[in-house]
Amino acid sequence: MEKNSSLQQKMTSIFLLIGHLIPLIPLFSAEECVICNYFVLVGEPTAITCPIITLPMLPSDYNLTWYKNGSATPVTTERYARIHQREGLLWFIPAMLEDSGLYECDVRNLNQSNTKTINLTVFQNDNGLCFNGKMKFEQKVVTTNTGKIICPDLEHFKDEDNNQPEIHWYKECKPGFLEDKRLILSEVDNAVLIYNPTVQDRGNYTCRMVYTYMGKQYNVSRTISLEVKERPPQLKPEFIYPNNNTIEVELGSHVVMECNVSSGINGLIPFWQVNDEDVDSFDSTYREQFYEEKMPHGVALSGTKFNISKVEVKDYAHKFFCHVIYGSQQFTAYIKLEYPTRNIQGYLIGGGVSLTFLVFFTLFIYKIFKIDIVLWYRDSCHPFLGKKVSDGKLYDAYILYPRNRESCLYSSDIFALKILPEVLERQCGYNLFIFGRDDLPGEAVISVADEKIRQSRRVIIVLVPEPSCYSVIENVSEKQLALYNALIQEGIKVILIELEKIQDYADMPEAIKYIKEKHGAIRWKGDFSERSHSANTRFWKKVRYHMPSRKNASSSGLHLLPKDFNSP
Numbered sequence: 001m002e003k004n005s006s007l008q009q010k011m012t013s014i015f016l017l018i019g020h021l022i023p024l025i026p027l028f029s030a031e032e033c034v035i036c037n038y039f040v041l042v043g044e045p046t047a048i049t050c051p052i053i054t055l056p057m058l059p060s061d062y063n064l065t066w067y068k069n070g071s072a073t074p075v076t077t078e079r080y081a082r083i084h085q086r087e088g089l090l091w092f093i094p095a096m097l098e099d100s101g102l103y104e105c106d107v108r109n110l111n112q113s114n115t116k117t118i119n120l121t122v123f124q125n126d127n128g129l130c131f132n133g134k135m136k137f138e139q140k141v142v143t144t145n146t147g148k149i150i151c152p153d154l155e156h157f158k159d160e161d162n163n164q165p166e167i168h169w170y171k172e173c174k175p176g177f178l179e180d181k182r183l184i185l186s187e188v189d190n191a192v193l194i195y196n197p198t199v200q201d202r203g204n205y206t207c208r209m210v211y212t213y214m215g216k217q218y219n220v221s222r223t224i225s226l227e228v229k230e231r232p233p234q235l236k237p238e239f240i241y242p243n244n245n246t247i248e249v250e251l252g253s254h255v256v257m258e259c260n261v262s263s264g265i266n267g268l269i270p271f272w273q274v275n276d277e278d279v280d281s282f283d284s285t286y287r288e289q290f291y292e293e294k295m296p297h298g299v300a301l302s303g304t305k306f307n308i309s310k311v312e313v314k315d316y317a318h319k320f321f322c323h324v325i326y327g328s329q330q331f332t333a334y335i336k337l338e339y340p341t342r343n344i345q346g347y348l349i350g351g352g353v354s355l356t357f358l359v360f361f362t363l364f365i366y367k368i369f370k371i372d373i374v375l376w377y378r379d380s381c382h383p384f385l386g387k388k389v390s391d392g393k394l395y396d397a398y399i400l401y402p403r404n405r406e407s408c409l410y411s412s413d414i415f416a417l418k419i420l421p422e423v424l425e426r427q428c429g430y431n432l433f434i435f436g437r438d439d440l441p442g443e444a445v446i447s448v449a450d451e452k453i454r455q456s457r458r459v460i461i462v463l464v465p466e467p468s469c470y471s472v473i474e475n476v477s478e479k480q481l482a483l484y485n486a487l488i489q490e491g492i493k494v495i496l497i498e499l500e501k502i503q504d505y506a507d508m509p510e511a512i513k514y515i516k517e518k519h520g521a522i523r524w525k526g527d528f529s530e531r532s533h534s535a536n537t538r539f540w541k542k543v544r545y546h547m548p549s550r551k552n553a554s555s556s557g558l559h560l561l562p563k564d565f566n567s568p
Contacts, residue, residue, distance in 0.1 A: 035102070039121040039135045045093040045211060045218045047156040050105035051116050053088055062109045066090045069102035069117065080214065089156065093213050095122045130173035130206050131223035140227045141201070147194035148186075149224055151207035157220050159212060164190065170206040202228050237263040237324045239333040240301075248340040253311050257335055259322035260303040267292075270324040272306045279320070285309055311337065371545040378549045394455040396430040396548055397495075401462035411499050412462055415524070419533060420460075424543070427535040429550055453492070457548045460495045461512070463521070465502050495546050496521035522546075 033051065040046035050064055066075040066085045075085045083099065084091055092099055103118045123132045141147025151167055158164055167190035171177040178185060184193045194201055208221040240260040249255050259270045272279040272288055279286040287307040292300065304322070308315060319334040366373060401416040417437055424430040432438075433452045435445075453459060494515050501523060505513045522542045535544065 035117045035119050037119050037121065039123055040092065040095045041132070041135075041221060042097050042122050042124050043094050043218075044220055045091065045157070045213065046095055046120075048090040048092075048103070048118055048120065050088060050090075050107065050118075052105060052107045052114050058107075059109050059111075062107050064088050065106045065108075067104045067106065069104055075103075090118075092120075094218055095120075097122050097124070130170060130221070131204060136204065136223045136225045138225050138227065140229055141194060141197045142229045143197050143199075145197070147197040147201070147226075147228070149192040149194070149205050149226060151190060151209075151222050152224070153222065154207075154209065154220065157209065157211040165209045165211060166190070167207050167209045170208070172204055173206060197228050199228050199230065202226055237261045237268055237326050237331050239322070239324075239331065242322060242333045242335040244334055246336045246338045248338050249311050250340060251311055251313065255308045255311055255337070257306045257308075257320065258303055259306070259333070260301060261322075261324050261331075262301050263326070268300070268302045268324055268326065270302055270304050270322050272304060273321045273323060274318045279306060371541050374545055375541060391457070392455075393457050394431070395433040395452065395457070396550060397424070397432050397458040397460045398453050398456035399432055399434040399460050399462070402464055402466075412464055415499060416462055422533045423535050423540050424547070427533075428544060428547075430547060456492065458493050458495055458546070460497060460543075461515075463496060463498045463502060463508075463512070465500050493546065494519070495543065497543070498523040500524075 036051055038046065038048050050066075052058070053062070053064065064085075067073070068075065075083060075090060077085055079086060082093060082096075090103060090105070100120055100122045103120060104115055105118065106113060106115050108114075121135070123135045125132050137152050139149060141149075149169075154164065154167075168175070169178060169185070169192055177183065178192070182195045184195070185191075186193055190207075192205070203226060205224045205226055206221055207224070208219060211218050211220045238261065240262055241258060247255075247257075257272075259272065261268060261270050269290060271290075274282045279288055285308070287305075287309075289305045289307070290302075291304070292302045302324070306320065316337050316339065319336045321332055321334045324331050399416055399420060401412045416434055421432060421434070421437075425432055433456060435449065435452075438452075439448050496512070496515055496519070498521050502508075502521075505516055508516075522539065524539060526537065526539060534540070
C-alpha cells in the first residue's frame with residue numbers, strides 16, 4: 001500500500017510539473033494567447049509554430065503562409081534563406097537582433113481563413129553570464145518527490161538521422177553540477193532527474209546542444225529557473241471537528257454529527273463510540289459512514305458521519321466520543337447533546353416594547369387627565385394622610401376683584417361675592433377672605449389687606465377686560481400690596497381668573513402681565529345660572545387643582561373631566 005502511495009505521489013508530481021511547463025513552452029493554442037510570445041538568443045536558430053495548426057478539428061486541406069507584420073509579401077520558402085518557412089514553421093537560422101518584431105501566420109482553405117500574430121524577441125545574454133535573467137523558462141519541483149528539469153522547445157532541432165542531439169547542462173553557467181549523486185541525466189530525453197530535492201537545488205540551469213543545418217553548426221540553448229517547493233512535514237492527526245463541544249438539539253429531531261480529522265497520513269479511520277461501545281452496537285438505530293478526501297500539499301482529511309434518526313431522552317445523558325488511532329497513540333474528541341436554550345430575546349424585546357408603550361401611554365394619560373388625577377388623589381388619600389401640620393394660615397385664598405365702579409360692579413361682584421363662596425366654600429370646604437364681605441367697617445384697607453394676605457395660602461385675582469377697573473384709587477393699593485406679598489415677600493401662589501377673554505394685557509399692571517406669562521390664567525366661560533355653580537365643571541376643577549389640598553364633604557360625588565390648566 002505504501003509503494004502504491006509513493007508511486008501515486010511521483011506521478012502526481014510529474015503531472016503537476018508538466019502542467020506547469022506547458023504554458024511556458026512556446027506551442028500556444030489560439031485560445032491561450034492573443035499575441036503569442038517567443039524569445040531566442042541572438043545568433044541561435046529558432047522555429048516558430050503557428051498556434052492555429054494546433055487547434056483541434058483543423059481541416060487537412062489548409063494552406064499556411066507566414067508574413068512579416070505589415071508586409072503583403074510572404075516569407076520565402078527557400079531553405080538557404082536565413083528567414084524562411086518550412087513544414088509550417090517559421091525558421092530563423094540564426095536569429096539576429098533586427099528580427100525582433102511581429103509576424104503573422106495565415107491559415108486558409110476553401111471555406112475560411114484565420115490569422116494569428118507572433119511576437120519574437122531576440123535578446124542578448126547579461127554581461128558575464130550565459131543567460132538573460134528576463135528570458136527564462138520557469139519550472140518547479142517539490143521536496144520529498146523526484147524532480148525533473150526538462151530542456152524545453154527542442155523537438156524541431158534533430159540531426160539528419162532524425163535523432164535528438166546530445167544536450168549539455170550547466171548550473172549558473174558552470175558545468176560539473178551533475179557530479180552530485182542525487183542528480184542523474186536521463187538517457188531517454190536528456191532531462192535532469194533530482195532525487196530528494198532541497199532548497200539548495202534552486203537556481204538557473206542552462207541546457208545547450210549543437211544543431212547542424214546546411215553543413216553549418218549552431219548553438220541552441222535554453223535557461224530554466226528552478227524553484228524548489230518545500231512540502232510540509234507529515235502532520236499528526238488533528239481534530240477539525242468536534243472540539244469537545246456541545247450542540248443544542250430538539251427532542252425527537254434528526255441529527256447528523258461529523259467527525260473530521262486532518263493529517264499528513266492516508267488511511268486513518270476515525271470512529272464513534274459511546275460508553276466504550278461502537279455507536280451501532282450501543283443503539284441499532286445509529287448509523288455511521290466513513291469518508292476520506294485528499295487535500296492540497298499532501299494533507300489528508302478523514303471523517304465519519306454519525307446519524308441519529310430521532311433524538312431520544314437517553315441521548316442527552318451521554319457523550320459521543322470520536323477516536324482516531326495513530327501508531328500507539330489514540331486521539332479523542334467528543335460531542336454532547338443538550339436541550340436547546342429557550343430564546344428569551346424575543347420576550348425581552350417584546351417586554352421592552354410593551355414597557356416603553358406603557359410608559360408613554362401613562363404619560364399621555366397623565367397629561368390629559370392630570371387635573372382629575374390630582375383631585376382624585378387628594379380626595380382618595382386624604383383620610384389616610386393623618387393629621388396635617390399647621391402652617392399658621394387662616395385662609396385658603398384671599399380674593400382680589402375689581403369693585404367700586406358701576407361698569408365693573410355687576411359681573412365681578414356677583415362672581416366674587418356669590419359664585420366663588422358657593423363653590424369653593426360651601427361645596428369644597430375652602431375658607432376664603434373676600435374684601436368687602438369679611439372686613440369690618442372702618443378698618444384701614446392697607447393694614448387689613450397686608451394682614452389677611454399673610455394669613456392666606458393663595459391669592460385669587462379676578463380680571464375683567466375694562467382697564468378702567470384697575471385704576472381705582474381704593475383698589476390700587478390693595479392690588480399692589482397683594483402682588484408684592486404674593487410674589488416677593490411670602491412666595492404665595494397667585495391664581496388669575498378671567499371673567500371674559502382678555503385680548504391685550506398691555507394696559508395691565510406689570511405684575512399681572514408677569515403672572516400671566518409665567519403661570520397663565522383660567523378663563524371663566526360660564527354664566528350666572530345655577531348650573532355654573534357646580535364644582536364638577538371643567539373651570540372649577542382647574543381652580544381646585546391650583547388651590548391647596550382640603551377635605552370636603554361632597555368631593556366623593558365629583559366627576560372627572562379630562563382637561564388641563566390652560567385649556568378652555
